[in-house]
Amino acid sequence: MSQTAVLFELIDDVAVVTLNEGDRMNPLSEEVRAGLLDALQRVQEDKAIRVLLLTGRGRGFCVGADLDDFGRRAAEAPKKGETLGHYVGHIMASSGNRILTALRSLPVPVICAVNGAAAGGGVGLALAADMVVAARSAYFYLPFVPALGIVPDMGSTWSLPRAIGGARAVGLALTGEKLSAQRAAEWGLIWACMKDEQLQVEAMKLARQLAALPAHAISEARALFAAAETNNLEQQLALERERQQALIDGESFTEGLKAFAEKRKPRFRGR
Template identity: 55%
Template structure:
């Protein structure tokens, strides 16, 4: 039986591939648990400096496993409470795991990101999508549910409320090219170029100072809830700390010596 998650290394870059292709990488419990385990390994391994997350087959992930054998089979007694417990204990933690990783995260969106797969894809720092890929939120018009795994949070901040609401209520597919034009993702590339382009970005991000991707995430998240004065104070506090870090000293030396900085491992 094939593993639901494939893991490999390309130098400093860890590569995770969702690998339940028969179900279009639906979020089975086995896949979710294995994904969390691999993210924990990356967090602990100081030789990893960037993560590339993608899917095998035709889809990135179509979200919850709605098959008759899946954990969300309609009519199951206590389905709502049991699913909410699973979200608290497992599914939601995938998103927070990604957001708390001390390394940059690149998603190579190889195909559909639907349902809960949208939240996982948008938890990345940089999303590069194949031209054939798309986002799809069937929750309201097809299932009578609301978007989850952070999709409402990410979409509102990345697209604005008007587009986020329309996508949610209409349930229309958002093509990768349009997603790039709207600013939801970094770029859209031809399908055959996806892997190379995404890996190149991950390798570039792997050269960043240690944990600065996490710093950047936290700064932008803070900005969403701060007044300008509060964010100015936040930035000042962080700069006070970072100016005394060895990465800044190396950056200045590299600037004066007209070379690229070489930052130490995390």
């Protein structure tokens, strides 16, 4: 992993991954993409890790595509007999989309602490987390259509309408209006908006809370909510019954009952 572009710190059972090109507001450069993939692989493999906290250094969480790099590539492309579009399609397939699917499939809860601007692909990156918290000064910005004549990516066309509805998602994409963290919380796009100076402390507090969860229940809950997107009510009720019947005989429920009887917090096993 590039220790310059992406920092990895293990605090007890919480993995803290920090985008570290803050002087450029953390674009998804080649180094950042590679660093993120390495970090996510490490979280996937290390069974001692129970939560991932993703954040950025500096004034911006992530501004999406590295447009400086795109500009250089566009100038060089004709000489190499290729197009910029071919290059962009390649990096989306080889790293950008892989980052999103890796985040969504981790066996641990993912928290994203948005410390500043989340723009372009940075919006999709943030929304790939299970829970998003943001500093009061943070905002979410989709410049693709009005500023560049392209379409939103990094999964934002999937995550945004599911969180805030189609009308608001399309409106943000077409107008390029910056959505403040406060309004994002009011719309239900993120979990919470908080004072800038409290963001990292509160994010870590939330991470420690999630670290105490029974590990298998994370994937179970994700799968159930995902199924609800396409199931009708009867199908969803049947699925709830099926999963509850299976889980009720597990050790986590047994421990939960025991803890309730003993008036203490339950102690669930990790992965």
